[in-house]
Amino acid sequence: MKKIILCAVVLLLFSLPGCTRTIQSEKPVENGPVYEEVLSNGLKVFIIHDRNAPLAVFQIWYDAGSVHEQIGKTGLSHLLEHMMFKGTPAHGPKTFSKIIKRAGGIDNAGTSKDFVYYFQKLSPDRLHLSIELEADRMRNLIMDPQETMSERDVVMEERRMRYDDDPQNLVYEEVVAAAFKSHPYQWPVIGWMSDLQQITRDDLWKYYRSRYVPNNAFIIVAGNVDVLSTLEKIREEFGSIPRGPEVRKLSAGEPEQLGERRVTVRKEAELPYVFSAYKAPNMLDEDSYALDVLSVVLSGGKSARIYKSLIDEQRIALSAGAGYSSTYRYPFLFYLYGTPLPGNPVEAVERALYKEIENIIEHPPAEREMAKAKNQIEAEFIMDQDSIYYQAMILGQFEMLGDWTLKDRYLDGIRRVTASDVQRAAAQYLVEDKRTVGILIPVKKDAEK
Amino acid sequence: MKKMTVWNTAFFSFIMYLAFILCPLSSHALEVKRKVLDNGLVLLVVERHNLPVVKVSLGISAGSLNEPAEKAGLASLTASLLTEGTAKRTALQISEEIEFVGGDISASGGDDYVTAGLSVLKKDIALGFDLLSDIILHPVFPADEITKKIERTKAGIKSREENPQYVASREFNKAVFESHPYGRLVSGTDETLDTITRDDIVRYHSEYYKPNNSILSIVGDVTYEEAEALLSTYFSDWKRGEIRTQALSPIRPEKKKKTITVDRELTQATILLGHAGVSRDDPDYYALSVMNYILGGGGFASRLMQNIREEKGLVYDIHSYFSAEKYGGSFRIGLQTKNESANTAIAEILHEVQNIMSEPVTDTELADAQSFLTGSFPMRIETSSSIAAFLVAVEYYGLGMDYEDNYPSFINGITKEDITRVARKHLNPEDYVLVVVANQKETSLSEEFVK
Numbered sequence: 001m002k003k004i005i006l007c008a009v010v011l012l013l014f015s016l017p018g019c020t021r022t023i024q025s026e027k028p029v030e031n032g033p034v035y036e037e038v039l040s041n042g043l044k045v046f047i048i049h050d051r052n053a054p055l056a057v058f059q060i061w062y063d064a065g066s067v068h069e070q071i072g073k074t075g076l077s078h079l080l081e082h083m084m085f086k087g088t089p090a091h092g093p094k095t096f097s098k099i100i101k102r103a104g105g106i107d108n109a110g111t112s113k114d115f116v117y118y119f120q121k122l123s124p125d126r127l128h129l130s131i132e133l134e135a136d137r138m139r140n141l142i143m144d145p146q147e148t149m150s151e152r153d154v155v156m157e158e159r160r161m162r163y164d165d166d167p168q169n170l171v172y173e174e175v176v177a178a179a180f181k182s183h184p185y186q187w188p189v190i191g192w193m194s195d196l197q198q199i200t201r202d203d204l205w206k207y208y209r210s211r212y213v214p215n216n217a218f219i220i221v222a223g224n225v226d227v228l229s230t231l232e233k234i235r236e237e238f239g240s241i242p243r244g245p246e247v248r249k250l251s252a253g254e255p256e257q258l259g260e261r262r263v264t265v266r267k268e269a270e271l272p273y274v275f276s277a278y279k280a281p282n283m284l285d286e287d288s289y290a291l292d293v294l295s296v297v298l299s300g301g302k303s304a305r306i307y308k309s310l311i312d313e314q315r316i317a318l319s320a321g322a323g324y325s326s327t328y329r330y331p332f333l334f335y336l337y338g339t340p341l342p343g344n345p346v347e348a349v350e351r352a353l354y355k356e357i358e359n360i361i362e363h364p365p366a367e368r369e370m371a372k373a374k375n376q377i378e379a380e381f382i383m384d385q386d387s388i389y390y391q392a393m394i395l396g397q398f399e400m401l402g403d404w405t406l407k408d409r410y411l412d413g414i415r416r417v418t419a420s421d422v423q424r425a426a427a428q429y430l431v432e433d434k435r436t437v438g439i440l441i442p443v444k445k446d447a448e449k
Numbered sequence: 450m451k452k453m454t455v456w457n458t459a460f461f462s463f464i465m466y467l468a469f470i471l472c473p474l475s476s477h478a479l480e481v482k483r484k485v486l487d488n489g490l491v492l493l494v495v496e497r498h499n500l501p502v503v504k505v506s507l508g509i510s511a512g513s514l515n516e517p518a519e520k521a522g523l524a525s526l527t528a529s530l531l532t533e534g535t536a537k538r539t540a541l542q543i544s545e546e547i548e549f550v551g552g553d554i555s556a557s558g559g560d561d562y563v564t565a566g567l568s569v570l571k572k573d574i575a576l577g578f579d580l581l582s583d584i585i586l587h588p589v590f591p592a593d594e595i596t597k598k599i600e601r602t603k604a605g606i607k608s609r610e611e612n613p614q615y616v617a618s619r620e621f622n623k624a625v626f627e628s629h630p631y632g633r634l635v636s637g638t639d640e641t642l643d644t645i646t647r648d649d650i651v652r653y654h655s656e657y658y659k660p661n662n663s664i665l666s667i668v669g670d671v672t673y674e675e676a677e678a679l680l681s682t683y684f685s686d687w688k689r690g691e692i693r694t695q696a697l698s699p700i701r702p703e704k705k706k707k708t709i710t711v712d713r714e715l716t717q718a719t720i721l722l723g724h725a726g727v728s729r730d731d732p733d734y735y736a737l738s739v740m741n742y743i744l745g746g747g748g749f750a751s752r753l754m755q756n757i758r759e760e761k762g763l764v765y766d767i768h769s770y771f772s773a774e775k776y777g778g779s780f781r782i783g784l785q786t787k788n789e790s791a792n793t794a795i796a797e798i799l800h801e802v803q804n805i806m807s808e809p810v811t812d813t814e815l816a817d818a819q820s821f822l823t824g825s826f827p828m829r830i831e832t833s834s835s836i837a838a839f840l841v842a843v844e845y846y847g848l849g850m851d852y853e854d855n856y857p858s859f860i861n862g863i864t865k866e867d868i869t870r871v872a873r874k875h876l877n878p879e880d881y882v883l884v885v886v887a888n889q890k891e892t893s894l895s896e897e898f899v900k
Contacts, residue, residue, distance in 0.1 A: 055828055104821055123824070160787060161765055164716045166612075376548060386502065
């Protein structure tokens with residue numbers, strides 16, 4: 001997915017070949033503007049030094065996304081993320097965000113299928129607050145039973161808002177659940193409602209104790225910060241936290257899909273919707289670059305194929321496009337979607353989307369289309385460096401994939417892609433037998449009576 | 450990216466973003482060069498050489514404030530058709546040229562002003578300005594593009610009916626602002642869109658798209674001299690003209706409780722409660738900013754979040770917000786809760802409103818609000834595109850280029866007494882507008898909120 005895979009041209013300019021990792025050295029390893037160190041308890045630290053940034057960002061990432069949950073306990077990782085704001089003996093309940101805000105900062109956290117991350121954005125001279133508070137809650141969470149039950153209710157409200165009352169998101173949830181029958185990617189990060197009702201404080205506590213350990217986490221600091229004193233402060237606060245037992249590695253796979261799967265959602269809605277997803281490799285596969293370029297050839301703006309054809313010329317769709325989730329840790333999806341203009345059947349939109357894929361398989365994209373798509377990816381890559389938060393996110397996602405330095409090679413990968421690579425990737429991955437299709441069928445309340 | 454797969458603990462709503470765009474900075478000073486050009490255009494330039502990128506924002510006082518009620522949607526339609534064909538380029542040529550260099554050009558409506566935006570790499574700045582001047586000065590509004598745009602606008606209106614927050618907001622604005630343009634949908638409706646002709650659009654463009662009605666901000670890898678040279682090359686034909694101003698109806702003169710219910714098959718009730726507020730130039734604006742932070746604007750630091758989410762577990766998101774525009778504004782509290790909890794949640798928010806009107810806030814609450822509001826600004830103008838949008842707003846609302854220097858004293862000068870005073874003056878827990886989009890049977894709204 002183009003939007004997520006961005007990295008600094010600034011980094012490329014200063015990048016040094018090779019990067020050895022050292023253990024507990026007093027001098028961090030320097031790789032362009034990125035400094036890297038591993039503490040003796042296994043906690044990795046990255047510092048992105050950006051002289052132009054007025055602010056600092058602190059992020060801590062845990063390998064504790066929803067892929068590590070068990071059937072019947074889905075939503076556990078995300079609920080635990082909420083509980084991390086509920087206080088420790090040193091910093092009482094409900095104070096974390098208040099402390100950060102009082103310092104003129106903001107804070108938040110996010111959970112994905114692959115990871116959980118927590119962040120603060122604040123003035124560089126307040127960075128010590130982040131370091132102290134995050135070290136404290138890695139180890140000392142209270143997790144009061146009553147607070148836990150109340151927060152479960154909050155997450156159920158979140159689920160109602162994001163999924164149960166959003167018909168297009170329900171279709172997405174159903175498609176992902178149908179596309180994966182073995183891999184834990186099948187369940188939604190927010191969890192199934194029936195599972196949320198089952199999760200106990202003990203479930204959360206075991207998960208917290210096993211996965212929130214220094215050897216299952218890394219820290220990213222970005223901004224105009226003093227590298228050595230920041231590292232010293234991190235060693236001081238996190239260094240005494242003991243290494244945890246090695247965490248279980250995920251070993252689930254997904255059997256080959258042998259035919260198209262179709263799901264329908266009947267729900268009160270105004271317009272139908274189609275979401276069609278194909279199994280696709282991730283960034284660790286060379287084919288991902290071709291699929292990235294393909295998604296932009298299809299869907300990179302109003303001059304791209306899908307908008308031009310379905311929305312502008314045929315006038316059958318209100319919205320339509322393609323997307324590719326390449327930064328997932330395990331192979332995930334390349335997808336097409338569309339909402340018909342009123343009066344047009346959703347089947348026509350679905351057929352027209354497939355027609356665009358067939359066109360690519362029959363004739364490789366023109367040279368100008370290839371150049372345009374690559375220019376778009378490269379320009380977006382550069383523009384997104386304006387945010388240090390985003391720079392940190394990119395480093396984190398690539399580190400989760402296995403090696404953050406992959407991001408320095410990303411644009412080279414894009415530049416290597418040829419028109420026939422795009423054609424071949426479309427023919428290999430975007431095939432009927434490997435897709436799962438979700439259709440939203442609007443049901444009107446009045447019509448039911 | 451179509452689907453969000455990362456779940457945020459605190460919901461960053463677009464409304465919060467708008468609220469902060471008008472808040473200023475304290476420590477990281479912007480060096481803004483401002484000049485009123487001979488044709489009346491206000492030019493604002495900030496040099497930032499961290500990346501080879503230029504971001505441009507052009508604000509034109511041609512928003513829906515100026516359109517007749519029966520032609521609602523005209524202003525937005527005119528703006529969104531700028532990129533759909535000029536004297537020398539078709540719609541497709543425009544998108545093809547800008548997308549080929551990985552840039553972006555866009556234009557969209559608003560109520561106070563419309564905005565055109567340009568985003569390009571430094572090396573493509575000449576192409577970018579050529580396109581920007583072309584769409585602003587020489588749009589031709591082709592008949593078939595108008596037809597297609599109206600068709601899509603209507604479909605968009607229909608599809609947004611699926612979004613309970615959109616429906617609630619539409620009903621709320623209608624009830625609070627009534628016949629004032631702020632009470633209408635910027636997009637217009639099926640009925641009003643049908644009355645709009647190509648002549649209307651051409652006339653609207655020729656009447657309002659004037660340099661002396663516009664603000665242009667250029668931020669990024671460009672010097673002031675380069676900016677001026679680009680203006681003289683690409684915008685020298687833009688001629689000053691007289692602007693006709695519209696008389697606006699007053700905002701809801703009589704205050705009366707009004708409850709609007711919309712029945713839908715939903716698991717949650719989407720609730721908006723509020724009333725008319727203040728315009729951006731109201732002297733109470735800064736005291737209200739601090740008061741609102743404590744009441745419901747400050748996320749986890751706010752009373753509404755502490756009470757209704759943290760203690761009662763009734764909501765995922767709850768916030769309060771003053772929308773302060775040029776000619777008026779509104780105050781609203783918004784939340785979603787399962788249908789069965791709607792009555793409890795409404796009673797609790799009314800309780801919090803009454804509370805902040807009757808009891809002084811604590812010293813800690815005041816100090817925390819002040820330190821956040823004054824300390825957090827740099828992150829609102831972290832990027833060139835956010836700076837470009839900020840500058841247009843500062844100029845449009847007449848806040849002054851020294852706004853960033855003055856803001857801390859505006860906020861730090863607020864006392865506990867000011868907060869009680871403005872809460873009593875501008876909040877009203879009796880005569881409010883209440884909108885509830887929900888499964889009405891399950892919600893079973895209490896009599897006291899309906900009468």
